[in-house]
Amino acid sequence: MTRAEVLQVQLYLRNAFGTERITVQGRKDKDDSAEVTLAGEFVGVVFRDDEEGEVSYDFHMTILSEDLPPAPHGA
Numbered sequence: 001m002t003r004a005e006v007l008q009v010q011l012y013l014r015n016a017f018g019t020e021r022i023t024v025q026g027r028k029d030k031d032d033s034a035e036v037t038l039a040g041e042f043v044g045v046v047f048r049d050d051e052e053g054e055v056s057y058d059f060h061m062t063i064l065s066e067d068l069p070p071a072p073h074g075a
Contacts, residue, residue, distance in 0.1 A: 001026060001048045006034050009046050009057055036061075 001009070003026070010024035013036065021039045024046060033047045036059065044061035 001031065001034050001046075005048065005057075009034065013059070 006024050006026055010022065013022045013024065014020055019038070023037045023040075024034045025037070026034050027045075033045050035042060036044045036046055044059060047058045047060065049056050049058060
């Protein structure tokens with residue numbers, strides 16, 4: 001991803017999630033993706049997809065089970 005794309009995706013994610021604490025940074029030795037952090041903690045990866053000239057971005061966020069809150073009572 002180019003620096004301009006990284007900044008565009010970062011702005012989009014900040015607006016979508018309502019926080020300036022999201023940062024998107026390019027990955028070493030990878031030009032098709034960037035790392036996403038929230039308040040300095042890794043939360044996922046954005047992949048750039050260019051299919052037949054149409055560019056899209058896929059945000060993959062991993063949620064560890066130990067990071068989940070307890071299930072609501074009665075669920």
